[in-house]
Amino acid sequence: xxxxxxxxxxxxxxxxxxxxxxxxxxxxxxxxxxxxxxxxxxxxxxxxxxxxxxxxxxxxxxxxxxxxxxxxxxxxxxxxxxxxxxxxxxxxxxxxxxxxxxxxxxxxxxxxxxxxxxxxxxxxxxxxxxxxxxxxxxxxxxxxxxxxxxxxxxxxxxxxxxxxxxxxxxxxxxxxxxxxxxxxxxxxxxxxxx
Amino acid sequence: xxxxxxxxxxxxxxxxxxxxxxxxxxxxxxxxxxxxxxxxxxxxxxxxxxxxxxxxxxxxxxxxxxxxxxxxxxxxxxxxxxxxxxxxxxxxxxxxxxxxxxxxxxxxxxxxxxxxxxxxxxxxxxxxxxxxxxxxxxxxxxxxxxxxxxxxxxxxxxxxxxxxxxxxxxxxxxxxxxxxxxxxxxxxxxxxxx
Numbered sequence: 001x002x003x004x005x006x007x008x009x010x011x012x013x014x015x016x017x018x019x020x021x022x023x024x025x026x027x028x029x030x031x032x033x034x035x036x037x038x039x040x041x042x043x044x045x046x047x048x049x050x051x052x053x054x055x056x057x058x059x060x061x062x063x064x065x066x067x068x069x070x071x072x073x074x075x076x077x078x079x080x081x082x083x084x085x086x087x088x089x090x091x092x093x094x095x096x097x098x099x100x101x102x103x104x105x106x107x108x109x110x111x112x113x114x115x116x117x118x119x120x121x122x123x124x125x126x127x128x129x130x131x132x133x134x135x136x137x138x139x140x141x142x143x144x145x146x147x148x149x150x151x152x153x154x155x156x157x158x159x160x161x162x163x164x165x166x167x168x169x170x171x172x173x174x175x176x177x178x179x180x181x182x183x184x185x186x187x188x189x190x191x192x193x194x
Numbered sequence: 195x196x197x198x199x200x201x202x203x204x205x206x207x208x209x210x211x212x213x214x215x216x217x218x219x220x221x222x223x224x225x226x227x228x229x230x231x232x233x234x235x236x237x238x239x240x241x242x243x244x245x246x247x248x249x250x251x252x253x254x255x256x257x258x259x260x261x262x263x264x265x266x267x268x269x270x271x272x273x274x275x276x277x278x279x280x281x282x283x284x285x286x287x288x289x290x291x292x293x294x295x296x297x298x299x300x301x302x303x304x305x306x307x308x309x310x311x312x313x314x315x316x317x318x319x320x321x322x323x324x325x326x327x328x329x330x331x332x333x334x335x336x337x338x339x340x341x342x343x344x345x346x347x348x349x350x351x352x353x354x355x356x357x358x359x360x361x362x363x364x365x366x367x368x369x370x371x372x373x374x375x376x377x378x379x380x381x382x383x384x385x386x387x388x
Contacts, residue, residue: 042284043284046281084280086278087277091237
């Protein structure tokens, strides 16, 4: 399974691609940062970001995209650009027909380091160890994107199992409901006395 | 000049098209709201929104798009979707090769009603009067989008004049700088005594 991890941003957008299969060390294929010129209009910056994402999808043909879920936080200065960038990334992944998953920063940190409140350096160190690298991917935004991809690789089977269980539960509930309706129809059937 | 005004949103996105020329009552061509299914994934909702915007651009062929500039505000519950939607709208306009302008809610209200703190009802009433309609466009998101388009129609000449003035000022400064450099070269020229 090949995963493209994206840490959305308008000024710096982290991008990482890994490939892995159960029980084997995932291979790092890409760790990069897409930058857009702050002197351009927002629409032009978003279009430049979209072009880069589309190019990476075409080049690496991932099976899934994992995007950091953005929240409205206190750091208001950059949040608008980050959210607009995340919208464009989700759009680009969906338009490419890929499975697009969002993971929160806490989910990523917990998945990679075992601690949902790990700092950037700890995440970088664990990414280095997991992928058997000589140093953490640089810059930090690229390492965050790679961490997202690893998190998705590890969570994907569990998410799939949960979805299957939910589906089985839905089918069972639908069957029970159908049986109940059938029983009700029998009970509610007009009694004919003629 | 034909303007497509867009009040971005993921659940409800206001869309309005007006056409106007100096000294004439602008004509209202469209007032609508694009809704996306809250049950879908964000990427799919953004893709549905993008398809609608692209269709409106193809159908109405506007000269410019005016989008409400989003801010990080207190209303955190819907802000992520609104910002992601605004990113997709700015992207769609830029990709269509259109002039994309952002206006703040205060600019729109001040432009339409003379009061930057006017409420939705006041904006709707003024839109109705400006366009000689029998009632304000409904729902309110559609009226806001039409107000954005009117604001842009009225501000566009002023913005163009300011841009021209800035350009003239830049040219004048460049000419002065060139003359200064030429004078400096004359002054600094090595004196040859041979």
